[in-house]
Amino acid sequence: MTSMLNYMGLGMVACASIAATPAYANGTTAGTSITNTATVDYQVGGVAQGQQSASNSFVVDRRVNLLVEEVGNATTEVAPGQTSAVTTFQLTNSSNEILDFLLTASQITGGVATHGGTDTFNASNIRIYRDAATGTPGSYDVADVLVTYIDELATDTPIRLFVVADIPAGLPTGAVAGIQLRATALEGGTAGTQGAAVTQTAGANTAAKDTVFADGVGVNDANRDASHSDADDYTVKTATLTVTKSSRVVSDPFNGTTNPKLIPGATVEYCIAVANAAGGADATSVAINDSVPGQLAFVAGSIRLNGTVTGGTCNADGTTGGSYAAPVVSGTIATIAAGAARTLIFQALVN
Template identity: 50%
Template sequence: MTKYLVSVSGVTLAALAASPALAEGTAAGSSITNSVTVNYEVGGVGQDSVTASDSFVVDRKINIVVAEEGNATTSVSPGQQDAIATFLVTNSSNDIIDIRLTASQLAGGAAAHGGTDNFDVGNVEIYVDVNNDGVFDIAADSPVVGYLDEMGRDETRRVFIVSDIPLGRATGDVADVTLTGAAREGNDGVTGAEGAAITETTGGDTAGEDTVFADADGVFDGISFDDDDYTVQAAALSALKGSTILGANYPIAGATEFYNIPGATVEYCIAVTNAAGGADATNVAISDTLPANTTFVASSIVIGGTATIDDNSTPGNPADDVLTSCDNSGGAAGGSFAAGTVSATIGTVSAGATEIVTFRATID
């Protein structure tokens, strides 16, 4: 018998653990009735029992929660399209409701994850994650036309704020966005129309179904909001160019000093630097028009190598940097020359790195 009772108890516990906790509680409008029976005797003889009952209607508790998902800034690049800030919108009410959604932007001040809001994003739209995969897909997800329709009790829907990042923003620039949800009347499961604003019952509990705002933020208005922000990671490229007269093929035999005279070969060096602390620059390409009175040396383009740059004791300020030397011995032949222009693709210039391209020309 003891083993049997323990087994049954274990099954009961497992069943309870598998049942989800419903935050919204008993459905609004439900009737709860409590009855009492009084039994008694007179002269040792049992009499007819006396009964009494009390009933009340469960009132409607309105509580919605808008919360950023992930609690981290969204890293973006200048000019990026469809940058995503993700939120979870939950109906913790004990009734089916609509939730009106609006997106807004901070006008300066502290952003959600540090830094100061200093720019606005463009083309702000709100989408619902229809397939609930946590990934924005413009083909699969649905734009929100002002509200979330018929949100069930304890239902959560993932919502994306989708924005475009303007060009010209620098590393560390921050744009803060806010998603606000406001409770609206549901339509008893009938979709396709936004309900009216919900009004809280005042004057105390009535015999019918009353409405009570139970906002978690303590401001009892049926409204919830949260912030996310976009933080820019940009590449900051600068370029330096220098030239060196080569001793090879110099027009004066036996010369030990070299000058820019006709027939001399000049090696040009282009150094592209990406400032530290930002994003990698990709698909970096150079285009250099050969100056007049020079002739390109065929197959002389080399991509890669090292450069020595004098920062004039002002690191981080490329305006006064000077290119002092280049070494292309570690580079590889590449690029092209056409219509008087040297073209070469460097590829990626990592943050804090310098890449070079060299080519040669003779002075006419």
């Protein structure tokens, strides 16, 4: 009878304890000692006797869990030769204890990247930064801290991490590099020091704080291995320019503009057309230079910039601009959008 009453008392107290305790995502902190006591009052011959009690204690074990997630779910567009190209991730400590986390950034070799492109190149100078509370939180900037591990990450706390790398020059539009970030749980408890590896408790439950791995499968780690990982990729988007140069006779001293001929004194118009292939990036600060041959004399004020091309033919449009420093004609077009063509036009007289 006493045993049954003890169990009933334990159950009633446990239920009351559960009802009074708020729920947390990661549960009760590992190492917490939970104690409850059952009491039994009874009578003999109608007379109350002394109270009997029994207590039970156990230590909450440690559940090691973590989650690494790409932020944005889209490829990171980069330009050839770009430095400090940024991919963004989030790490959450879903364990029921403060832990350290070792960080590893790696690249895939060939195959399909996470956003569908085929991996064709490797970035260089890969490093990992932790987002700082100063500067611009949520975005990579000079305030962020270069790290190899995360120190003393509290439970239920997501932090933003940036994998930063340099992109080789000379890559074509559509080239892809797959990037992966992996975090591995380490022992916490000592601020400023990277913790040791976490070990899962083998065999039966012990009276001490045991450890259970509860993490899922990432892109380059296994189920329940105290690690988790996710992926992003860099996709090159560049401008591919083609240049064509043409000329036409505008007038001559004898025929004027009616069927003019290329005789001394004739006016020749040159067109330099720069086309940017569709599907790439905008080309900016496009500087054009052309040397006027010695047999020609530049016509002052004849330079026009940013004209258009129709059917391969330069249109008589654009705006005045550019400069002439004998014998070179120069002009800069601010932007040539992907799929567009723009021109520099100038005139010269045949000597």
